[in-house]
Amino acid sequence: MKNRKRKVPNNRLRRRLAGARYVLYGLVAMWLQGFYTGGFAQEKKGVMYYPAEDLTILGKVMPTTVPYHRVDTALYTGLPDNVTKRLTQSAGLAISFKTTSQAIYIKWHTTETMPSAVMTEVAYRGFDLYVREHGAWQYAGVARPRTNSARAATTVSQGMDSTEKEFLLYLPLYTETTHISIGIDEGAAISAGGQPFDHRILVYGSSITQGAAASRPGLAYPARLSRSTGLNFLNLGMGASAQMEKEVADMIAEISADAFVLDCVPNSSPTLIRERTGYLVKAIRARHPDAPIIVMQSVIRESGYVNRATGEKVALQNQYIEEEVMKLQKNGVKNLHLIPAVDFLGHDHEGTVDGTHPNDMGFDRMIQVITPRILAILKQHKIISNKV
Amino acid sequence: MKNRKRKVPNNRLRRRLAGARYVLYGLVAMWLQGFYTGGFAQEKKGVMYYPAEDLTILGKVMPTTVPYHRVDTALYTGLPDNVTKRLTQSAGLAISFKTTSQAIYIKWHTTETMPSAVMTEVAYRGFDLYVREHGAWQYAGVARPRTNSARAATTVSQGMDSTEKEFLLYLPLYTETTHISIGIDEGAAISAGGQPFDHRILVYGSSITQGAAASRPGLAYPARLSRSTGLNFLNLGMGASAQMEKEVADMIAEISADAFVLDCVPNSSPTLIRERTGYLVKAIRARHPDAPIIVMQSVIRESGYVNRATGEKVALQNQYIEEEVMKLQKNGVKNLHLIPAVDFLGHDHEGTVDGTHPNDMGFDRMIQVITPRILAILKQHKIISNKV
Structure with a gap:
């Protein structure tokens, strides 16, 4: 799929437009019934659209039949319903592509229209775009959903020069994304991009891992870690879940990864932490004898003050997870690490949107704490070199 | 209005409940038509509600007939329509009160239900609550609006002990707020709070000043500045406006303030900056001979990269505003200062939600730059002491 280039000839566009006019009358009835899959009325002239699934999809936990699912839920039928639902949501996925186009457009469909009251619609069911500048990934635009509509078409970025550039388009965090077409200017070239991130570090966690309440998809903390470290942090965040159920633990153990970050304390009661931590850690260890397992304490909920x-409750959760990790270490589980939550959100009590979910400032503080800890562990296990 | 205490006797509550039952049948028809103004169906038993307008309202730019407007727009009929609309929105207002209640409830009405795609509903049309702890204001809860409804009733904070505490309840940033009732537990006391912030520092600005895209109302930058410095920063932010129109300049000049912060470059074209900066600054100076006037450059729009x-365009806006300030200084306008925008958003390009509006992380960086600059100017003019 990589490095495939497509030049868009002018006559092809003209044929398409002529054909579209001809076919349109016949399609009007079906279109009004929602049959047609594009945000056609909002499309711009001179824009050629390509299915994003033909480009490079990053962030997949495992291969799936449905392109923008994180896990093939048909293969894991015993999962709790909410987990199944979360695994079909596109958190952490991104489209990697290159283009010479001076503007980037997008058309897409999601399954949900209503955001959480503590998230932006752009984070919940929109997109953001990054461009590679001097080796670093830099914000390049945002795709705002259409109010009360699960379909939208918009311009993400414009006014660029026509040199070929590399882009990452992050998918919605909290909805299933069923269709994405990326549009470029007529005459420009588009091709699949590469995988810019090394290794595979799975992050299993709650809504906080999934991205609540980052202000846009690319600011979810696993995505930020990937861009800042160059390592491939995979988002297995599941809002209102991540309770270490046996079926989920067995599934996680099957995932190919070089390291596992377990941020699954926030939604697990103290009792569940005692009952289930051991099974999860041992299930991973059985399939991945050498992979570091990094357990994170829960962010201190501001509402707890x-x-x-x-x-x-949070104090007990964090006490129990520490005890469970120590017990496992004593019982011979190697390469098992704990990151304490102290300092995760800073100390001015302004780092959350609702007392629980970090805002971008809270995430930034958490990232500053966990990045050196995670990198040190990966170096210790020689997964990355000491130069990183 | 201050220090008025109301004890809620049990028998009064019983009479009210009995009366409510009796009257209810007759009211049902009107209620179904939306006549009744409360979120009655969501009210909890044992909660007594009080009109917030009987408590202390902070953040008012000037006295108004309508309690939660920032300016009495009936007195300023020549303003542009969008400015008039913005001045009726409750950005920057907060209710100051004390209570012994172990939980805080709220019922409210707004005029709008749809948030911007780059703001949370809580910021746009919800509330957040702060409690004074060891002298500092600390996050205590959030009020989430009801989906698609301009009316809501919810619990903001609970599980507290019953000592009397001081609270600040911040109002929605982007909607007119027409009704607020604060609820406390039966038997608890509530009274108007004080004004915890000194002096009056008016901040005239765009959507960024109004609060886009803080994740909740108390994180708008003037509100954060008030809590962190103890000074009373007044929010005169106007989304999609702040273009220094003559009528607005004349209105601003009438506002009682010890200092004026002008963050009105983002929505003013380079031409408007040349045409209008002089009039605005001179209008303020004519009415406030000694008040420092602090002009801020525009945040560098990330989309501009x-x-x-x-x-x-942004480079030109910032060049022109600097030239205008220098021209005015040369022409004898004293106590006029410029804060350059360098470093406002940091340098990782992650500080906005959409390339224009700071997210909480962007605001935090901006606050770190402007706070010492503003404090130094206020000290220089002896508005605050050198000890602050």
């Missing part, structure tokens, strides 16, 4: 019950 | 036209 005023709500004593919440505060005590 | 890829879109050359945007990049050039």
